[in-house]
Amino acid sequence: MASVDTGGGGGGHKKGPGVKKAKKLSTRIDMTPMVDLGFLLITFFIFTTTMTNPSALKLNMPKDTDKEEEQNKAKESGALTIMLGKGNNVYYYEGQLKVDAAGNNFKVTTMKKIREVILNKKADVLSRYTRNQACIDKKMNEWRTKGIQGKYLKDAEESCEQEDLVVVIKPNEEASYKNTVAALDEMSICRVLKYAMVKITPQENELIKATEAASGVK
Amino acid sequence: MTPFVDVAFLILSFFMLATKFKPPEKVPIESPGSVNSDVLPANDAVMITIDSAGRVFYSVLDEKDPNFKVKVLNKLNELRALNLTKEQMDNFKNVYAIGTPFANLGQFLSASEDQQKVFPEAGIPVLDSATNELVWWINASQKAFSEEKGIKLKEILVKGDGRSKYPVFEGVVSALKRNEEFKYQLVTAQDGVPAGSELDKYNKKPEKN
Numbered sequence: 001m002a003s004v005d006t007g008g009g010g011g012g013h014k015k016g017p018g019v020k021k022a023k024k025l026s027t028r029i030d031m032t033p034m035v036d037l038g039f040l041l042i043t044f045f046i047f048t049t050t051m052t053n054p055s056a057l058k059l060n061m062p063k064d065t066d067k068e069e070e071q072n073k074a075k076e077s078g079a080l081t082i083m084l085g086k087g088n089n090v091y092y093y094e095g096q097l098k099v100d101a102a103g104n105n106f107k108v109t110t111m112k113k114i115r116e117v118i119l120n121k122k123a124d125v126l127s128r129y130t131r132n133q134a135c136i137d138k139k140m141n142e143w144r145t146k147g148i149q150g151k152y153l154k155d156a157e158e159s160c161e162q163e164d165l166v167v168v169i170k171p172n173e174e175a176s177y178k179n180t181v182a183a184l185d186e187m188s189i190c191r192v193l194k195y196a197m198v199k200i201t202p203q204e205n206e207l208i209k210a211t212e213a214a215s216g217v218k
Numbered sequence: 219m220t221p222f223v224d225v226a227f228l229i230l231s232f233f234m235l236a237t238k239f240k241p242p243e244k245v246p247i248e249s250p251g252s253v254n255s256d257v258l259p260a261n262d263a264v265m266i267t268i269d270s271a272g273r274v275f276y277s278v279l280d281e282k283d284p285n286f287k288v289k290v291l292n293k294l295n296e297l298r299a300l301n302l303t304k305e306q307m308d309n310f311k312n313v314y315a316i317g318t319p320f321a322n323l324g325q326f327l328s329a330s331e332d333q334q335k336v337f338p339e340a341g342i343p344v345l346d347s348a349t350n351e352l353v354w355w356i357n358a359s360q361k362a363f364s365e366e367k368g369i370k371l372k373e374i375l376v377k378g379d380g381r382s383k384y385p386v387f388e389g390v391v392s393a394l395k396r397n398e399e400f401k402y403q404l405v406t407a408q409d410g411v412p413a414g415s416e417l418d419k420y421n422k423k424p425e426k427n
Contacts, residue, residue, distance in 0.1 A: 045233030056403035152425040171384040178250040178380030185252040191416040
């Protein structure tokens with residue numbers, strides 16, 4: 001590519017007629033193939049790179065226990081049970097399940113609208129709460145003595161105001177894993193601190209099946 | 219054109235450095251999304267994978283010591299008297315995720331790498347509590363962790379496909395429960411926090427003591 005001009009010794013000496021002047025070669029390199037390759041690699045890396053890093057959703061499950069005194073009891077006024085069935089259908093009831101002639105509290109909604117239901121329940125529990133300084137102090141002390149990091153006053157306040165709120169998630173055997181995770185995720189989005197995943201009861205499952213059959217859910 | 223080429227190569231080097239190639243996955247998994255942003259561990263962890271058909275796979279994640287998973291299998295061999303040969307167990311080093319019931323384990327591990335790719339794996343049985351084989355895999359891992367490394371099995375990852383059904387997940391959870399493991403992490407794709415939601419409001423609150 002680059003060459004050294006050796007011809008024409010004796011600088012400034014005029015060449016005779018008929019002696020052609022050596023063609024001066026350009027010292028520039030043709031970079032087009034390299035750039036082509038560069039872009040090819042860029043396209044390759046753009047397509048193969050997955051920018052979305054997987055993240056982790058932490059899940060704590062309780063130990064199974066038969067002892068009555070070890071089981072957590074939920075206040076009826078603050079309990080919300082969400083059941084997941086076929087497709088994106090979600091069934092829920094507040095407090096205890098009541099199905100009789102006087103009317104039932106078993107309701108149907110979809111995955112998209114469940115957030116509203118949870119938030120309504122939360123607002124309902126919060127409306128009955130009056131600031132309880134003793135509870136907040138107790139929580140703060142507990143965290144301090146146990147040396148738990150990353151807990152602040154806002155956490156203590158929040159934990160006290162939703163002392164009574166418990167959401168129970170019950171997927172049936174046809175619920176998808178996606179909706180199960182979505183329901184758990186909804187707990188983080190709505191900041192529900194107490195929730196549990198529990199096995200569905202046969203009565204509840206029958207109600208779901210009946211509702212599905214009636215509304216023709218496939 | 220020079221500045222343009224300069225920028226192009228800058229982008230190229232960025233992508234080359236930022237790319238981390240995925241480990242070979244036997245089955246493509248479509249993780250559901252969640253707003254959580256905790257980072258996944260890559261060492262000293264076990265991963266339970268559920269594919270869209272509900273098959274369960276088990277993998278021991280240890281980038282530093284690829285021989286560790288062989289020790290897990292060794293423990294399992296002792297616990298369940300599987301009669302695996304040493305060659306079969308050494309072969310396990312190259313297996314990223316295992317989804318074969320105990321009955322076919324020897325057959326699977328004797329096969330060559332190419333044969334393993336097409337081996338019809340049924341998944342580790344979890345649905346019936348009497349034949350839940352995942353219980354033993356976790357038990358063997360716990361023992362291997364405490365005996366070989368002197369640490370407890372802390373990081374348990376569950377990576378499920380969104381289309382799989384809940385009972386399989388329940389089977390996985392019950393296998394973990396039977397081994398006294400109550401804390402685990404579900405692998406999810408990261409979603410943004412919806413603006414104006416309770417979580418969003420919480421994150422914006424000051425952190426005073």
